[in-house]
Amino acid sequence: MPELMYREALNQALAEEMERDANVYLIGEEVGRYNGAFKVSQGLLDRFGSARIIDAPISELGFGGLSVGAAMVGLRPVVEMMTWNFAILAMDQIVxxxxxLRHMSGGQLRCPIVFRGPGGAGGRLSSQHSQALEANYAHFPGLKVIAPATPADAKGMLKAAIRDDNPVIMFEGERLYALKGEVPEGEYVVPLGKADVKREGTDVTIITWSRMYYFCMQAAEELAKEGISAEVLDLRTLRPLDEEAILASVRKTNRVVIVEEGWALAGIGASVVDIIQSKAFDDLDAPVERVTGLDVNMSYAANLENATQPDAPKIIAAVKKALYRQGA
Amino acid sequence: MEAPAVASPYSKDLLLTMYRKMYLIRRFEERAGQQYTLGKIAGFCHLYIGQEAVAVGPNEAIRPDDYMLSAYRDHGQPLARGSDAGMVMAELFGRGTGYSKGKGGSMHVFDIEHHFYGGYGIVGGQIPLAAGMAFASRYRNEDRVTVCYFGDAAANQGALHETFNMASKWKLPVIYICENNRYGMGTAIARTSAVPEIYKRASAYDMRGEPVDGMDVLTMYEAVKDAAAWCRAGKGPVLLEANTYRFRGHSMADPATYRSKSEVEEERKNDPIPKLRDYTLKQGLAVDADFERIDEEVKALVDAAVKFADESPEPSLEELWRDTIVEPGEEDVRPRERVLGVKVTNWPKYPTGQELKVTWDLEPRAQAELADKKAGLSH
Structure with a gap:
């Protein structure tokens, strides 16, 4: 199987879907002649022309809303937000x-549109450019929210998102784009709403998504050396949550750590904890632990930035707490 | 009757159709206001009384398959398009027989069969949508236009400026009609606007912009006929500022104490409905009895609409779980089929991704390179 970077996997998904369906177009800042701020759309302008790869003015609300209108009458837009921090300007149109639309029209309209771009910390960008905002969007009925961690999932889920008849919010990551992984060629579609056990384990379940997945895998490797078997469950889709997969893993390991780049209050992890406590309370051998970004704004200074985010040592400590093996 | 000096360029049929539609909106809104005070309609209810010409003139000037959408003062446009008055009233009543099954209410009337793409409740939020619908027409190489209404106060939203920029740059076939009724809720537009003549804002985007007498249905008709031809010829968007007046408050909750009785009385002399009636009579194209007959028919139609709404059941509780997410294979709901059992034949149909051939070159390479070059030379 070929190895691709995350950005190349996205590029492949876009190209394949645009080839398959002329209703699909890509719009965003720098997606055309510049080939994408993060090179996701490399080469696509030459291949598909200027009506389908559209360089937009810096008007997130404007081109976001314009594309919602195009989706109302049968097109299937993919809207690239240079980062999700900027998409806050378009939140009115998305939300x-x-x-x-489906609701207000009593089922007369559908809105098949994908909003995608990087979320989370990019590295030394301070507070306005470093937010993990997926919880904000997961709050709203009428949206689907996805956050793939691996290149293969990035390809398969973007293809599924483009084919979906609902608005899909896709979180990628500046620090994910250059990561490599095996990606199946051609028709590879990963259904939305399905979590994935990325590593099997028996002692504890680590639940995560997006870039935090890599810290969790790193932590699981370290823990294995100490004889602790950690299962890593990659949620991949944050709305709707895959309750079945969450509960199945909890029933298997009886201990849970949830790792989230964003803030703890009203985070996705809080909702996962609620599902677990209400539906698998008797299966728990310990309180559910959460590792989240600290409840502060992100700083530029390297040491402050690192301290703000989850990392493998923090996850290892949380796992040990859940196993009552602190200080062991 | 004395023969007119110049023959009317309008047919009797067109004039009476416009009269009928304006009177239908007037009567519908009067009854809606009454039903609101009776507690049958709740929430926000923004009446169109006084502004009828702004919906009817443009509707008669465009094709039935052209797209139209509006803000939350949205009862007039669908009635002009030909929506079922009973089902619009039922929506206002929050009944399951409404166009949106009672889920949208007064502010969110949608009738896709008649190409009315909704009433939107966030000021200015529909402005980008309209550009996108026009974008889709251009993308598919159709000669369809989109007509988008918004209120005067929406002109101060960023959405308008972001959209005008793109619509003009990409020459999208969209007609924006600003319904300037002079007050954004209770605030006179000049109190919050550096340039209260909204049409002038088009000039910032090299876009055609004109003021129009919104109290005259024939003037509105002509303006939109001309604008639609302009759009269909690929010349880009048009902004029309329809200067109009609402005879009632902002919504049913507004007693409109910010304006004087004499002001309202003065404006009522401009009522577009008697104006059209007088014109038609003077042209000798109809007689009093024609109007009396229309009035009686419309009154009966609206009475029946109120009765239909009042006797309709609330939506079933199962409806709570529908229409949030589209499930795979799920069809779109066609309201008149669902409610009245009639076969809807003109539901929009779009080419599949394999049928569609996109030939539009939105930004020709040479044009982009020239812009790059000019930017370089300016430094």
Whole structure:
């Protein structure tokens, strides 16, 4: 199987879907002649032309809303947000229009659109450019929210998102784009709403998504050396949550650590904890632990930035707490 | 009757159709206001009384398959398009027989069969959507236009400026009609606007912009006919500022104490409905009895609409779980089929991804390179 970078996997998904369906177009800042701020759309302008790979003005609300309108009448837009921090300007169009059109029209309209771009910390960018905002969008009925960690999932889930008849919010990552992994060629579609056990284990379940997945895998490797068998469950889709997969893993390991790049209050992890406590309370041998970004704004200074985010040592410590093996 | 000096360029049929539609909106809104005070309609209810010409003139000037959408003062446009008055009233009543099954209410009337793409409740939020619908028409190489209504206060939203920029740059076939009724809720537009003449804002985007007498249905008709031809010829978007007046408050909750009785009385002399009636009579194209007959028919139609709404059941509780997410294979709901059992034949149909051939070159390479070059030379 060929090895591709995350950005190449996305590029492949876009190209394949645009080839398959002329209703699909890509719009965003720098997606055309510049070939993408993170090179996700490399080469696509030459291949598909300027009506399908569209360099937009810096008007996130404007081109976001324009594309919602195009989706209402049968096109299938992919809207690239240079980062999700900037997409906050488009939130009205995503939340008040895209997520509610089906409902407000009593089922007359559908809005097949994908909003995608990098979320989370990019590295030394301070507070306005470093937010993990997926919890904000997961809050809204009418949206689907996905956050693939691996190149293969990035390809398969973007293809599924483009084919979906609902608005899909896709979180990628500046620090994910250059990561490599095996990616199946051609028709490879990963269904939305399905979590994936990326590593089997028996002592504890580590639940995560997006870039934190790599810290979790690193932690699991370290823990294995100490004889602790950690299962890593990659949620991949954050709305709807795959309750079945979460509960199955909890029933197997009886201990849970949830790792989230964003803030703890009203985070996705809080909802996962709620599912577990209400549906698998008797299966728990210890309180559910959470590792999250600290409840502060992100700093530029390297040491402060690192201290703000989850990492493998923090995850290892949380696992040991869940196993009552602190200080062991 | 004395023959007019110049023959009317309008047919009797067109004039009476416009009269009928304006009177339908007037009567519908009067009854909606009454039903609101009776507690049958709740929430926000923004009446169109006084502004009828702004919906009817443009509708008669475009094709039935052109797209239209509006803000939350949205009862007039669908009635002009030909929506079922009973089902619009039922939506206002929050009944399952409404166009949106009672889920949208007064602010969110959608009738896709008649190409009315909704009423939107966030000020200015529909402005980008309209550009996107026009974008889709251009992308598919159709000669369809989109007509988008918004209120005067929406002109101060960023959405308008971001959208005008793109619509003009990409020459999208969209007609924006600003319904300037002079007050954004209770605030006179000049109090919050550096340039209260909204049409002037088009000039910032090299876009065609004109003021129009929104109290005259024939003026509105002509303006939109001309604008639609302009759009279909690929010349880009048009902004029309329809200067109009609402005879009632912002919503049913607004007693409109910020304006004087004499002001409202003065404006009522401009009522577009008697104006059209007088014109038609003077042209000798109809007689009093024609109007009396239309009035009676419309009154009966609206009475029946109120009765239909009042006797309709609330939506079933199962409806709570529908229409949030589209499930695979799920069809779109066609309201008149669902409610009245009639076969809907003109539901929009789009080419599949294999049928569609995109030939539009939105930004020709030479044009982009020239812009790059100019930017370089300016330094």
């Amino acid at each position: 008040n229009n895209a997520a509610k």
